Amino acid sequence: MSNPVNRRDFLSMMAGGAALSIVRPVLSIAQNRPAGQGRMNVLFIAVDDLRPQLGCYGQQQIISPNIDRLAARGLLFERTYCQQAVCAPSRVSILSGTRPDTTGIYDLNTPLRKAMPDVVTLPEHFKNNGYETLSIGKIYHHPKDDSQGWSAEPFRAGTFPEGTWKGRGYVTAEAIGQMQEYNKTNPNMQGRGPAFEAGDVPDNAYPDGANTDHAIRELNRLKDKPFFLAMGFYKPHLPFNAPKKYWDMYRPEDIKLADNPFIPKNAPSYAVTNWGELRNYYGIPKKGPCSDDLARQLIHGYYACVSYTDAMIGRLLDELDRLKLREKTVIILWGDHGWKLGEHAGWCKHTNFELDTHVPMILSVPGMKTAGRRTRALTEYVDIYPTLCEACGLAPPGHLEGLSMMPLLDNPDRRWKKAAFSQYPRGKVMGYTMRTRRFRYTQWQDRKSKMVFARELYDHEKDPHENVNAAAEPEYKQEVQRLSQMLKRGWRAALP
Secondary structure (H helix, E strand, O other), rough: OOOOOOHHHHHHHHHHHOOOOOOOOOHHHHHOOOOOOOOOOEEEEOOOOOOOOOOHHOOOOOOHHHHHHHHHHOOEEEEEEOOOOOOHHHHHHHHHHHOHHHOOOOOOOOOOHHHOOOOOOHHHHHHHHOOEEEEEEEOOOOOOHHHHHHHHOOOOOOOOOOOOOOOOOOHHHHHHHHHHHHHHOOOOOOOOOOOOEEEOOEEEEHHHHHHHHHHHHHHHOOOOOOOOEEEOOOOOOEEEOOHHHHOOOHHHHOOOOOOOOOOOOOOHHHHOOOOHHHHOOOOOOOOOOOOHHHHHHHHHHHHHHHHHHHHHHHHHHHHHHHHHOHEEEEEEEEEOOOOOHHHHEEEEOOOOOOHHHEEEEEOOOOOOOOOOEEOOOOOEEHHHHHHHHHHHHOOOOOOOOOOHHHHHOOOOOOOOOOOOOEEEEOOOOOEEEEEOOOOEEEEEOOOOOOEEEEEEEEOOOOOOOOOOOOOOOOHHHHHHHHHHHHHHHHHHHOOO
């Protein structure tokens, strides 16, 4: 294990602008492991498009008993933020331990190894340290990315049902017919049928269930060797396809629409999108809002998918217990970014709002003394890489741009980061956003000249749903100036 970084060295590295991963001595969780117990395994659970709308986050309308029981045995992070609210850049940041301006990946088109051919990724680091590393389901956006990081070719379950499914996981004849009809008139959008489906089928008729079956087989094979098993769930990503029994958990009349279905007052045009991702599905209007009935169906579908994914996570946790692996397995659960369900006159992600950048994260480490607690410390997804290294007693590589969260397992209330940083591009303009304990501050600026075209400021003490951009209000003039300077200094200056 590397020596701890003292304050003098920390300030020196900040002044030099070097990539920084603060390394502390491994906590007693790792140091005091009984002799012969061996190295900790890692179960790395990724969930696509999962916002913190879960029972353990106080969202009582959602049925998520298995994620809730994981939270009861781990530390729940109330204020974690992704680095960019879209799939590929967010996942690359997590798996490389670096931020989008370092990866250079801001869209869905660039595989990690094209942009960063030599970076030591999170799974590769574990593989280099004697772990068998497996990717099941969706981990990277590009399924063949990072072959050097995995011990075997990434596994993504294929045809559902056998010989008939092709596209985005549809199983009913009606949905497949609508997909084929849509494909004829939209040849560049192949595979997009309806935005939701509720097949009366078993769990493994859809990809997430079949991938879970495979993960359970792999857990049984790996039970006597150190492993890093990455399990990536597709749902609740569009289309909202889940077995009918999960739809039946929710009554349509109980589904509530968003309380703020409007663009924030004084928000610049850069701040919002036309939610083209959803509009590309069969039956969704090409312009204008969704009807209330359609909005309720979409929200219902999202809820059903969350409960379906939750049930599959429960199967993994049950198998860990059955195999007596729980006491030597670090578990981290994360959703790659948030998602709008009609709020701010929008759907999907692709913005810098709290709804898009605020994400769920739960960390469970055997031996932790804070199981069942929660922390309000500001944390980021680049922190996952160094955290898992420390939890498993591995020295982290030097390129990381995050901070190990292990000290928060010892004291969830300790002083921590001053801000979390995210960003989103709009053509030649980049929106840099920063979440502090009270504010979300965003600057939209030219990528090259850095000229600022627009600002946003949301006061979460007065406006927790970000309904009013207060950046131009006189009472916030000094705050805007202070936060602008803080944003300019960057993430290193926000470290504790």
